Amino acid sequence: xxxxxxxxxxxxxxxxxxxxxxxxxxxxxxxxxxxxxxxxxxxxxxxxxxxxxxxxxxxxxxxxxxxxxxxxxxxxxxxxxxxxxxxxxxxxxxxxxxxxxxxxxxxxxxxxxxxxxxxxxxxxxxxxxxxxxxxxxxxxxxxxxxxxxxxxxxxxxxxxxxxxxxxxxxxxxxxxxxxxxxxxxxxxxxxxxxxxxxxxxxxxxxxxxxxxxxxxxxxxxxxxxxxxxxxxxxxxxxxxxxxxxxxxxxxxxxxxxxxxxxxxxxxxxxxxxxxxxxxxxxxxxxxxxxxxxxxxxxxxxxxxxxxxxxxxxxxxxxxxxxxxxxxxxxxxxxxxxxxxxxxxxxxxxxxxxxxxxxxxxxxxxxxxxxxxxxxxxxxxxxxxxxxxxxxxxxxxxxxxxxxxxxxxxxxxxxxxxxxxxxxxxxxxxxxxxxxxxxxxxxxxxxxxxxxxxxxxxxxxxxxxxxxxxxxxxxxxxxxxxxxxxxxxxxxxxxxxxxxxxxxxxxxxxxxxxxxxxxxxxxxxxxxxxxxxxxxxxxxxxxxxxxxxxxxxxxxxxxxxxxxxxxxxxxxxxxxxxxxxxxxxxxxxxxxxxxxxxxxxxxxxxxxxxxxxxxxxxxxxxx
Amino acid sequence: xxxxxxxxxxxxxxxxxxxxxxxxxxxxxxxxxxxxxxxxxxxxxxxxxxxxxxxxxxxxxxxxxxxxxxxxxxxxxxxxxxxxxxxxxxxxxxxxxxxxxxxxxxxxxxxxxxxxxxxxxxxxxxxxxxxxxxxxxxxxxxxxxxxxxxxxxxxxxxxxxxxxxxxxxxxxxxxxxxxxxxxxx
Numbered sequence: 001x002x003x004x005x006x007x008x009x010x011x012x013x014x015x016x017x018x019x020x021x022x023x024x025x026x027x028x029x030x031x032x033x034x035x036x037x038x039x040x041x042x043x044x045x046x047x048x049x050x051x052x053x054x055x056x057x058x059x060x061x062x063x064x065x066x067x068x069x070x071x072x073x074x075x076x077x078x079x080x081x082x083x084x085x086x087x088x089x090x091x092x093x094x095x096x097x098x099x100x101x102x103x104x105x106x107x108x109x110x111x112x113x114x115x116x117x118x119x120x121x122x123x124x125x126x127x128x129x130x131x132x133x134x135x136x137x138x139x140x141x142x143x144x145x146x147x148x149x150x151x152x153x154x155x156x157x158x159x160x161x162x163x164x165x166x167x168x169x170x171x172x173x174x175x176x177x178x179x180x181x182x183x184x185x186x187x188x189x190x191x192x193x194x195x196x197x198x199x200x201x202x203x204x205x206x207x208x209x210x211x212x213x214x215x216x217x218x219x220x221x222x223x224x225x226x227x228x229x230x231x232x233x234x235x236x237x238x239x240x241x242x243x244x245x246x247x248x249x250x251x252x253x254x255x256x257x258x259x260x261x262x263x264x265x266x267x268x269x270x271x272x273x274x275x276x277x278x279x280x281x282x283x284x285x286x287x288x289x290x291x292x293x294x295x296x297x298x299x300x301x302x303x304x305x306x307x308x309x310x311x312x313x314x315x316x317x318x319x320x321x322x323x324x325x326x327x328x329x330x331x332x333x334x335x336x337x338x339x340x341x342x343x344x345x346x347x348x349x350x351x352x353x354x355x356x357x358x359x360x361x362x363x364x365x366x367x368x369x370x371x372x373x374x375x376x377x378x379x380x381x382x383x384x385x386x387x388x389x390x391x392x393x394x395x396x397x398x399x400x401x402x403x404x405x406x407x408x409x410x411x412x413x414x415x416x417x418x419x420x421x422x423x424x425x426x427x428x429x430x431x432x433x434x435x436x437x438x439x440x441x442x443x444x445x446x447x448x449x450x451x452x453x454x455x456x457x458x459x460x461x462x463x464x465x466x467x468x469x470x471x472x473x474x475x476x477x478x479x480x481x482x483x484x485x486x487x488x489x490x491x492x493x494x495x496x497x498x499x500x501x502x503x504x505x506x507x508x509x510x511x512x513x514x515x516x517x518x519x520x521x522x523x524x525x526x527x528x529x530x531x532x533x534x535x536x537x538x539x540x541x542x543x544x545x546x547x548x549x550x551x552x553x554x555x556x557x558x559x560x561x562x563x564x565x566x567x568x569x570x571x572x573x574x575x576x577x578x579x580x581x582x583x584x585x586x587x588x589x590x591x592x593x594x595x596x597x598x599x600x601x602x603x604x605x606x607x608x609x610x611x612x613x614x615x616x617x618x619x620x621x622x
Numbered sequence: 623x624x625x626x627x628x629x630x631x632x633x634x635x636x637x638x639x640x641x642x643x644x645x646x647x648x649x650x651x652x653x654x655x656x657x658x659x660x661x662x663x664x665x666x667x668x669x670x671x672x673x674x675x676x677x678x679x680x681x682x683x684x685x686x687x688x689x690x691x692x693x694x695x696x697x698x699x700x701x702x703x704x705x706x707x708x709x710x711x712x713x714x715x716x717x718x719x720x721x722x723x724x725x726x727x728x729x730x731x732x733x734x735x736x737x738x739x740x741x742x743x744x745x746x747x748x749x750x751x752x753x754x755x756x757x758x759x760x761x762x763x764x765x766x767x768x769x770x771x772x773x774x775x776x777x778x779x780x781x782x783x784x785x786x787x788x789x790x791x792x793x794x795x796x797x798x799x800x801x802x803x804x805x806x807x
Contacts, residue, residue: 307770324767329665329687331679482748482767482774483666486706489713492772493738513737520709523682523702524668 002284005170005291008161015162022087022151032067032109033087035150039074039236040229040268046098047082053101063109073154073237073272076146077137079389080120085132085150092132093118122409137388140407142369144377145353146393148238154272157279160240166285168359172248173293176359178208181252185355187363189375194220194311194348195423195452196528197374197441200355203345207253207335210343217249217258218339218346220316224263224308225424226475228455230379231349233391235262235269238353239276243299245352247286248359250297253345258299261316264306274301308479312527313338313346315481326481327527348453350379371397374440378454384421385460387412394439401435404458415460419543423452425472425479426532428539429465448539450532464560465544466551470498472536480529487530490521494537502561504554511548515541559621562606566622569597569610573618580610580619626677626694641685641696642670652698653707653727655714655798656749657686661758664750668710669727673697682706712736717743721799745801748774752793752802760792783807 003011012019020026022033034054038047054069075083080094091114093104100118107115119128120135132138143149152159160166172181186201207215219242223231235242246258262270277299280286288296302320309315315325317339338344354376358366370376374396380403381391387409394403400420404410411417419429422439428449430437437443441451459468477491494517497510518534525531541548550557556564569580569589576594581587588604591597599610611619623634628645635644640663645652655667665684672685676695682703685696697703711731714724716738724747728734750767753776757763764787768777778784794802 309770326767329684331689478771480771482770482772483664484668485666485710485713485747486668488748488771488774489717489738489740490709492740493713493716496739496741516705517709517738520706524671524706524710526665526668526684 042081168356193350245355423450464558486524
């Protein structure tokens with residue numbers, strides 16, 4: 001059924017009560033919506049089993065009329081999944097299993113006693129916190145792009161519409177000229193969320209002004225940084241926001257066709273996106289003659305085949321065209337000559353999802369959020385050695401400290417914070433001394449890192465920075481398209497030196513040469529991959545040179561590099577319990593019961609199993 | 623015609639010419655390895671790097687690909703160019719210490735030895751001349767790139783003896799490092 005603009009309001013009205021309830025109105029009405037997370041993280045922790053158990057128990061108690069289980073996209077708090085919020089009250093439950101559900105349903109909904117043991121604790125001594133709004137992880141975030149997080153079922157277009165969905169598109173289509181849309185985006189100072197931070201309005205304007213009748217719009221969903229899952233989650237939790245952003249972009253630029261280029265490795269996001277496209281097409285929100293205005297725009301999905309370099313826009317275009325994905329030189333830029341040789345505007349998922357909010361609430365509103373030169377919010381995936389692993393949205397300009405401690409809950413096991421890597425393999429490591437650094441495009445670049453698309457990997461004292469640099473170079477050496485000598489062989493050369501250093505065979509002159517090599521790789525390579533791949537090396541060399549030097553002196557201070565460490569059993573602590581000897585995968589440990597055990601250094605593969613299993617802290621590394 | 627400046631000299635070239643074509647036409651030397659004037663430029667070897675100092679996208683770019691625009695300021699021999707080029711030559715030498723052509727270029731640009739150890743050696747430098755000559759001159763496209771990163775190579779589909787290959791030998795002829803051999807099958 002094709003909708004009219006008035007129909008959007010009718011759908012909103014119809015769902016008004018539901019939405020108000022989910023926003024917290026109607027506490028005590030006896031109606032509950034159980035918002036169960038079905039993002040990739042929670043699903044892999046078996047949230048679908050939890051769903052089945054909930055359905056079963058609700059039916060058993062005859063509560064089907066009063067309690068509705070709603071499947072949502074990623075709720076963000078991945079560390080404690082599967083998670084569920086009981087609305088309208090806002091009670092948050094975590095780490096749920098299928099077996100917990102009978103008790104939970106009975107206690108909470110029959111006996112009216114919310115269950116403490118499934119509530120979140122901010123530290124081991126603390127009491128369970130009943131309400132989501134009181135949990136630090138959630139309380140310190142600002143949701144703009146993720147405003148529908150945990151509130152709608154991403155597979156129901158009506159629920160998106162009821163949360164002001166497609167209203168920005170209707171406004172742009174009927175009340176704004178293309179130039180006005182572009183001006184609004186320019187005024188908002190929105191910058192590309194894919195990494196480089198190019199002003200979105202300017203990009204749209206140059207694409208609009210490029211000669212040609214046929215123009216394309218692309219949503220870059222080829223997210224590939226290790227540890228980053230912002231774009232996947234946005235699509236999983238609110239796919240229509242991305243489509244609406246693209247529709248608005250299409251009016252502004254004058255495009256009739258758009259592609260979403262998404263990784264094959266993201267099956268759930270792809271599925272939700274194609275459901276969203278089908279639903280939008282059925283409602284006539286995409287397709288021919290939308291809202292009878294004469295405006296037509298269609299969107300199709302293109303799947304990437306797993307090459308990291310396809311996130312680079314010219315490779316992405318080659319891949320869409322069915323060619324071998326190698327970058328080409330810019331200029332000409334895609335806005336001049338893109339897919340099939342036509343002007344093409346490529347923006348990242350988060351950028352597209354931000355657009356409808358700017359059109360709905362105005363550029364001035366958006367401009368007020370953030371720091372001096374970086375406006376709005378940014379979504380990060382907070383991972384690594386951090387207590388609250390998860391997906392967060394914060395205003396630009398927030399400090400690293402606020403992210404890591406106030407939202408992230410600090411470093412687990414009372415370890416010391418050492419560094420944080422932003423921007424994935426193209427980014428850099430920021431050391432603990434800079435923990436008060438405001439997170440925006442300029443300040444991160446000054447510190448030798450980049451904003452990137454939003455991966456934030458936290459490292460503690462047990463992380464070896466040389467090993468980190470080696471990890472990232474290993475990744476880029478593997479993912480380089482192999483075209484430029486400087487990138488392909490340059491990355492291999494860097495990797496060779498890093499391997500040498502972690503084996504304890506490095507020399508002082510290697511450090512100097514790595515710097516020279518890194519700068520040459522950045523300068524000589526054609527695309528962003530090669531131009532940024534040495535950043536992890538350069539930033540660790542800059543902030544952690546002493547650690548490199550220690551490796552040259554055959555010591556790994558973090559005790560990670562296997563060639564430089566040895567495991568010993570301490571005579572004073574070993575009780576001869578034999579556990580280490582039983583668990584050792586290579587039988588390198590010998591010793592009789594209740595006698596001191598010994599590790600044969602020639603057989604030991606330094607896997608660390610003995611240290612992990614020893615209950616008496618009798619295994620030491622040096 | 624377009625006016626631009628290269629090494630402080632003003633030159634006039636036809637619209638659509640690359641920096642490399644303009645430089646060659648006026649006798650300015652720029653080293654190349656993956657370039658052949660009969661084929662479309664590819665920009666892979668990174669030897670022809672020049673510095674755009676104004677009037678375009680500032681930074682180092684492959685001269686074989688960058689098209690001259692009005693007012694462009696190009697420098698072919700700055701410190702920045704020399705530093706990047708030196709490393710590129712060292713990388714090529716590390717992979718192909720025996721290639722006559724690479725040794726010649728290294729000598730010409732004063733690179734006596736390489737400080738780089740790549741661990742492996744392959745005769746092929748992935749310059750793509752063979753792929754382009756087969757597609758653009760022979761018109762067969764019997765070979766192509768496969769894989770990526772350090773595992774990238776030139777091969778026939780699925781690395782099997784190809785019916786498409788007509789055995790013309792153009793790929794072996796054009797290969798700058800003699801990595802392609804012709805065998806009787």
